[in-house]
Amino acid sequence: MPLTIPREELMLQGHTACAGCGATLSMRYVLKGAGEKSAVAIPACCWAVIPGEFPYTALKVPLIYTTFASAGASISGLREGLDAQGKEDYTVLAFAGDGGTADIGLQGLSAAMERGHNVLYVMYDNEAYMNTGIQRSGSTPYGAWTTTTPVGSKRDYKRENKKVVADLMIAQNVPYVATATIGFPEDLERKVAIAKSIKGPKFIQILSPCPPGWYYNSADTVKISKLAVETKVFPLYEYRDGKLKVYKPAKTLPVSEYLSLQGRFAHLREDEVEEVQKAVDERWESLLKKEQS
Numbered sequence: 338m339p340l341t342i343p344r345e346e347l348m349l350q351g352h353t354a355c356a357g358c359g360a361t362l363s364m365r366y367v368l369k370g371a372g373e374k375s376a377v378a379i380p381a382c383c384w385a386v387i388p389g390e391f392p393y394t395a396l397k398v399p400l401i402y403t404t405f406a407s408a409g410a411s412i413s414g415l416r417e418g419l420d421a422q423g424k425e426d427y428t429v430l431a432f433a434g435d436g437g438t439a440d441i442g443l444q445g446l447s448a449a450m451e452r453g454h455n456v457l458y459v460m461y462d463n464e465a466y467m468n469t470g471i472q473r474s475g476s477t478p479y480g481a482w483t484t485t486t487p488v489g490s491k492r493d494y495k496r497e498n499k500k501v502v503a504d505l506m507i508a509q510n511v512p513y514v515a516t517a518t519i520g521f522p523e524d525l526e527r528k529v530a531i532a533k534s535i536k537g538p539k540f541i542q543i544l545s546p547c548p549p550g551w552y553y554n555s556a557d558t559v560k561i562s563k564l565a566v567e568t569k570v571f572p573l574y575e576y577r578d579g580k581l582k583v584y585k586p587a588k589t590l591p592v593s594e595y596l597s598l599q600g601r602f603a604h605l606r607e608d609e610v611e612e613v614q615k616a617v618d619e620r621w622e623s624l625l626k627k628e629q630s
Contacts, residue, residue: 340350341523343369352395353385354587357555359545359562360517363461364432367543368398368612370529371457373427376419377413378403380442382434383468384461399480407584408433409445412456420455428533430457435476436466439500446502448510450538457532457539460502463547471550475500480613483550488604498616503542507576513539514576519564520545524573524584531577544571568595569621574628581628592617 347368354361360383368375377400379385385402388394403411416429429445438460444460446574463485466472473483478499481489486495506514512533517525525543534541544565548555564587565571573584588625592614596602605613 340515342526345369345373347373349395349397351389352387353389354383355549355555357548357558358548359519359558360384360461360463363543363545365430365518366522366525367529369460371428371430371533372570373398374426376415378408378415378431380408380433380437381405381528382437384432384434386468389429394605405437405441406445408437408442409449409458409603410490412458413449413452413454414453416456417506428457432459432461434463435460435462436474439475440504440622447509450506450509450540451536453535457541460542462542462546463550465550467547467550476502479616480605480609482604494604503540504508506540511540512537514579515541516571516573517541518544518562518566518571520566521573522620535564557598561595564590564595564598568592569617570595572624575626583624583628
């Protein structure tokens, strides 16, 4: 079978991520799509420590660390600075977690997209503040346990639905918006390559499972990523030129197949799993209607 993903590795050995970390695979595939002429801004998140201690790094591309709220502003400045030097062929991208994107960094992201900078913002979505202790974020899904939505006698798990930032970017009419997972690396790398080819703001949300935060065997990261798509919990879609295209998986499974592998959902009763299934089905139908409109 011919290779469909570039051989070149721009993420090296020696990083400090947990075993089975979905965020490391996300970065690896993103850089393969973006290429060596890339500059990366990383706000406070797991990836602020994964590359290693200064002066060492696990990346073969320039990177800057920025504050939690500043990823959008940082890539705006990087873009303008590189353009002023005649380096317009560089891909400028932010690589930020859901805390620094859906919550603390949302204003900076929205502003960068509104200004129309030629940048790519990548959100690796592990659905909580994993680097600081598995606290709830706006991207944490309904029903999930976190350290700030504990499961005890009061069953105080996350009661609110997941904030889908990709949907917010579509509402803002960003020229290219996509969702992806590490379970389908060819699709992920292709979407990054497409984003690179488009001049203007782009946004990609990548589901990036987290073994310690989601409570699953670290060997199951890719399996869980695929199940997220096959159960329609995390639909894959692209928005380009005002049109939405939704990927229809070859097989579909009940959400219980996805939830049952993760300890963060172990407390859910059967009727609560059915509620999750109902919400997933409703969102899927809504996406299909938007695709057809």
